[in-house]
Structures are given as structure tokens and as C-alpha cells.
Amino acid sequence: MGETFRALVLDREDGGIAWRIEALPVTALPEGEVLVEIAYSSLNYKDGLAITGAGKIIREFPFVPGIDFAGRVRESASPDYRPGDPVVLTGWGVGERHWGGLAELARVPAEWLVPLPEGLGLRQAMTIGTAGFTAMLCVMALAEQGVEPGAGDVLVTGAGGGVGSIATALLARRGHRVVAVTGRSELGHYLRALGAAEVIPRQEVLEAGKAPLASQRWAGAVDTVGGAMLASLLKALRYGGTATACGLAGGAELHTTVFPFILRGVKLIGIDSVYCPRPRRLEAWKTLARELDPALLDQITTVVPLEKAAEIARGFLEGKIRGRVVVAIGEEN
Numbered sequence: 001m002g003e004t005f006r007a008l009v010l011d012r013e014d015g016g017i018a019w020r021i022e023a024l025p026v027t028a029l030p031e032g033e034v035l036v037e038i039a040y041s042s043l044n045y046k047d048g049l050a051i052t053g054a055g056k057i058i059r060e061f062p063f064v065p066g067i068d069f070a071g072r073v074r075e076s077a078s079p080d081y082r083p084g085d086p087v088v089l090t091g092w093g094v095g096e097r098h099w100g101g102l103a104e105l106a107r108v109p110a111e112w113l114v115p116l117p118e119g120l121g122l123r124q125a126m127t128i129g130t131a132g133f134t135a136m137l138c139v140m141a142l143a144e145q146g147v148e149p150g151a152g153d154v155l156v157t158g159a160g161g162g163v164g165s166i167a168t169a170l171l172a173r174r175g176h177r178v179v180a181v182t183g184r185s186e187l188g189h190y191l192r193a194l195g196a197a198e199v200i201p202r203q204e205v206l207e208a209g210k211a212p213l214a215s216q217r218w219a220g221a222v223d224t225v226g227g228a229m230l231a232s233l234l235k236a237l238r239y240g241g242t243a244t245a246c247g248l249a250g251g252a253e254l255h256t257t258v259f260p261f262i263l264r265g266v267k268l269i270g271i272d273s274v275y276c277p278r279p280r281r282l283e284a285w286k287t288l289a290r291e292l293d294p295a296l297l298d299q300i301t302t303v304v305p306l307e308k309a310a311e312i313a314r315g316f317l318e319g320k321i322r323g324r325v326v327v328a329i330g331e332e333n
């Protein structure tokens with residue numbers, strides 16, 4: 001069958017989704033101008049939803065999941081890329097509708113790729129991955145809304161997870177006083193090492209949700225949890241404060257009142273990383289390369305082989321994953 005590549009393949013089985021590691025023909029790859037040899041992929045909450053079938057993320061089978069990857073260009077029909085160029089990809093429906101990064105090869109449209117920013121290695125790019133890129137978009141949005149370092153405490157929810165860990169590190173590095181919320185008290189030391197000034201239990205934020213408004217506490221917030229957590233923190237934002245909402249690890253619904261908005265002028269900014277326009281994408285990656293400490297990236301990373309990816313992805317739905325999980329795939333390991 002010609003040249004083949006190894007991939008994690010999902011297929012329907014007995015009313016659920018089964019996975020296996022399989023050799024697929026290169027000719028089976030979807031269309032796109034650039035063929036990439038993948039060095040690393042990573043695991044994100046959405047991969048957990050996709051691989052377990054809990055989120056109805058994938059609709060056509062067999063399918064190769066993995067919503068991000070970093071690697072080197074092998075073949076390119078685009079003038080923007082040459083063989084050997086290091087690239088990173090997040091979003092655009094890769095790993096959802098277009099075969100993804102949990103494989104040795106991927107073929108994608110050139111405009112979806114980002115040249116690896118100077119100062120970042122391929123592995124570091126996937127320690128950052130979709131989670132870190134999203135965290136950066138949240139931090140950029142807070143700054144644009146005038147949440148300056150020194151303006152007051154900034155809350156990060158789901159702080160032990162991928163987005164939360166990197167948001168904590170980025171905000172602390174910029175000089176914000178970060179208050180990290182976690183449901184896992186054992187992560188206190190980990191979160192302080194990332195730069196959190198204070199680590200608080202979920203209940204402390206949820207308590208504020210019992211009244212229509214709570215005392216003004218947060219100058220800004222990065223929320224990865226949604227549901228009651230987001231509703232509660234909105235009630236404790238300071239006058240003119242901003243919360244960014246990017247996640248639903250704790251629930252997709254949002255039950256709140258207009259009081260925080262009409263009495264305190266607070267702002268709620270939605271963050272989408274998947275279809276983030278290219279100029280902002282490039283700016284975010286450049287800023288990540290400049291502002292994230294590589295030693296810190298190592299501290300939050302667990303590296304696993306492709307064979308373990310599907311099993312570990314389940315852990316996201318149980319809130320068990322700490323920091324980032326990088327999947328080592330290609331020859332640069």
C-alpha cells in the first residue's frame with residue numbers, strides 16, 4: 001500500500017468509540033498544501049471529549065484525533081514553507097473535522113500553520129499547545145481591557161489544568177497578583193511555583209455566587225471552568241473589571257443576573273482559539289516565546305508516548321490532569 005505512517009485511529013465500535021494504533025497509507029491523509037512530520041502533539045480537554053466520545057466532537061470515522069501538533073515540513077506546495085521548516089498548528093478544526101496531530105504525519109492547508117517562533121523548541125511549542133495559546137489570548141484580552149499589573153488580584157479558575165497553569169504563569173510573569181482556584185488542595189505548591197500569590201479552594205469562589213452581588217474582589221479573571229464558577233466570579237469582579245471565558249470544564253450553562261454588568265460595569269470577554277485570526281495568532285505565539293520561562297514549561301509537562309495518549313486523554317473528564325501532557329511522536333525525541 002505504499003508508504004505508511006503510524007497514527008492513533010478512532011472508530012465506532014459497539015455503540016461507543018474504540019481506538020487503536022495503526023499504520024495508514026500516506027495517500028489516506030486529507031488535502032492540504034503542506035505535509036508535516038510531527039515531532040510532538042499534546043493532549044487537551046477537547047481531546048478527552050473527542051477520544052472518549054463524551055463530547056460528540058468527531059462525526060466521521062475512522063478518524064485521527066489530536067487538536068494540535070509541532071513538527072517539520074516534509075513537502076510543501078506553498079511558497080511560504082520549505083522542507084525542514086519548523087511549524088506549529090492549533091485549531092482550525094484539526095482533530096475535530098480534519099485529521100489531527102496524534103500521528104507521524106499530517107497534511108494541512110498552509111494558512112493554518114504558524115512558523116515556530118524564534119526561541120521555542122518543538123517540544124516547548126507543544127507544552128504550550130492549544131492550552132497555552134488560549135491562555136495567552138485570555139491574558140492579552142485582559143490587558144486590552146485595562147487590567148494592568150498592580151490593579152488588583154486576578155483570579156484563575158481551573159488553575160491546575162493546562163490553560164489555568166499557563167495563564168497563572170503568564171499573569172504572574174507580567175506582575176499581576178494571581179489568585180489560583182483549584183479543587184485539588186495538593187496542587188498548592190505546584191501553583192505557587194508557577195507564580196500564584198494565593199491558592200484558594202473552589203468553594204471560596206462559589207460562596208460569592210449565593211447573593212446577587214458579592215464584595216468586590218477581582219480586578220480580572222481567566223475562567224476555564226464556566227457554569228457556577230463563572231457566574232460566581234462575575235459577582236465579585238471589581239468595578240470596571242473584566243473576566244475572560246474560555247472553558248466549560250465545570251459546565252456549559254451560565255445562570256447569572258445583569259447586576260454585575262449594570263451596577264459595576266464589568267465586562268465578560270469570550271475567547272476562541274480555534275478560528276482566531278492569523279495576525280492575532282502570530283502575535284500571541286511571539287509573546288508566548290518572549291514571556292514564558294522555558295524552565296517553568298518543563299515543570300508543568302508530562303511527556304507520554306503515542307500508545308498512552310488515548311488512555312491518558314480520559315483523565316481530562318475526571319479533572320485528573322495536572323498541567324500539560326505532551327505526546328512524543330517523531331524522530332526529534
Ligand SMILES: NC(=O)c1ccc[n+]([C@@H]2O[C@H](COP(=O)([O-])OP(=O)(O)OC[C@H]3O[C@@H](n4cnc5c(N)ncnc54)[C@H](OP(=O)(O)O)[C@@H]3O)[C@@H](O)[C@H]2O)c1
Pocket residue numbers: 043044045046130131134157158159160161162163164181182183184187202224225229245246247248249250251271272273274316319320321323
Ligand atoms: N475557547 C477555546 O478556544 C479553548 C481552548 C482551549 C481550551 N478550552 C477549554 O478550556 C477548558 C480547560 O481546558 P484544559 O485543556 O486546560 O483542560 P484541563 O487541563 O482538564 O483543565 C481544566 C481544569 O478545570 C478544573 N475543573 C475540572 N472540572 C471541574 C469542575 N467540575 N468544577 C470546577 N473546576 C473543574 C480542574 O482544575 P483544578 O483541579 O485545579 O480545579 C481542571 O484541571 C476546557 O473546557 C476546554 O474545552 C477552550
